[in-house]
Amino acid sequence: MKFADFINTDSIQASLTATTKEQAIEELVQSLLDAGQIEADKRDDIIAAIMKRERIGSTGIGRGVAVPHTRHPSVDKLVGTVGVSIDGVDFDSLDGERVQLFFLLISPPEYPGDHLRALENISRQLRDETFCRFLKQSKTADDISQLLQEADDNQFATG
């Protein structure tokens, strides 16, 4: 699976204003709403579901990256977005580092396989230091889109 299969480029945020975990999730979900990717009356429920998942264990996977996600019946295909925070947000990550790079994913419950493949794709690509660093240094949404495109074309990850 490629980023292009589930990342909505219109909702990418190159400079998140959030200073807390919950705000960061709200900001990203809101940008998916503004891009017409989710239904307005489902916004709060989706945020609550993602927060509920965070309480079981942070999706901050270290090195300044977090992958908040949930499955939700209101979406009929995988939808995701990317956000970058210049100052970083405390996300209770395992390594204690502030999170600068967010990949948020919402999946329909019918396709558990696709959900796992999308998470796997994100994790695999983010193993590449250069890709991570470039994303964190991105100034605009277009820069981020382009990096994702390059990753899809196998210009970063080795495996």
Next chain:
Amino acid sequence: MRVLTLGAGTVGHWIAELLCGKRHDVTVIDIDPERVRQINSELDVQAIQGNAAHSAVLFQANAAGADICLAVTGNDEANILAASMAKAMGVRRSIARTYSPVYHDSSTFDYQRHYGIDSLLSLEHLSALELVRSIRNPEAIPLEHFARGMLEVYDTEVSPQCSSVGQRLREIQLPAGVRIGSIERDDEVWLASGEDEIQAGDHISLIGIPAEVTKARSRFHTASKRSKRQNVLIAGGGQTGLHVARSLPHGEFRITLLERNRKRCELLSKLLPDVTVVHANANRRSVLEDEGGGATDYFVACTGQDENNIMAGVEARELGARRVLGVVGRPDYANVVGKLGIDQVVSERDVAARQILGFMNDGAVISYRPMPKGKIGIYELEVFPDSRVTSATLTDLPLAGRCLITAIESNGFVRGPKANDQLRAGDIVVALIDHESRDECVALFKNP
């Protein structure tokens, strides 16, 4: 029915006893030879010593020929593994008890679906739900089996001031996912339809998720508004205490949680930002006094030990707590606690029993519970492949007046049905069915 119980510990032994008493054919597997010897000598069961997650052992226990498998050992992973294998080997319905809340969260990984298990039961969660319900909606009828306990039915009287009086149901705006199930008027009960008109004094049943049902209820019954935030003091921050603290709406309740393990306290205060977590032993009278045990509206004892819960409950009662609730597992204590002034006791064994007896049904019926007055039942039904209900939209099925579908669970998510909804194989529905039409309606969900 042929029942396979995995684990002969406290819960397993008791389930075996309960089901033997109901004349089911019970086979028990346990890894401990002493337990196997004991259960063999006490109950009329077939007991096998071995690891229930080993295929040879399951095969020997004739898992392939069993109607239901109940995996209730003390180990979550063993339960999941064994229940999954039993299902694959041919058990019709497979249920696993799990303690850790992780298995009930499907946002990263859908355990239940991946392992092909019909139901993952958390007795701690269900006990907590019962405690929460008796604090929030004491008269509600719980639907424990369905949607991991997420639905409830609430019977409410329509007050004369209610703005919906004189309106047809189809004109009434209810919170999302809440339905009016039945109407009772002048000793008559019937399934609600869109054309029914609400009258003052009617008893209506509201079905949906608890928070929304509470909202809907205040629409019809105006007098019950709580004036101020109430205080809840919880003794013990294990899974049950955590669930209770998490499930009570923080706008309505001010919650204090006592936990004596410092590490656990640190975790709890992270998990429960709106709750006052206090590192203290709830069994000290001075602690209860300091933390307002006397002035609290609700005292909930769930320390994990019967004796401690009873003692703390008695102290809280004496200090002046308004209502005292607690978890007490041993059935021989049940008689005593009432006399000691504890208002309500929840036991994991009773919770387990209700769950499991609910599962002991044939065909499409997963569980059943009668509504008050007896004319209507609440059914949880499984949609079989190629069954009649999958062939048309809900409005086009011959259900009107006999069977009211109130919620649909699909892939672990619950939704309220719409007129053009069509059921799919594997969906689970909660429906109110008129007793007289039970067999005809249930048949629509089964294979032709």
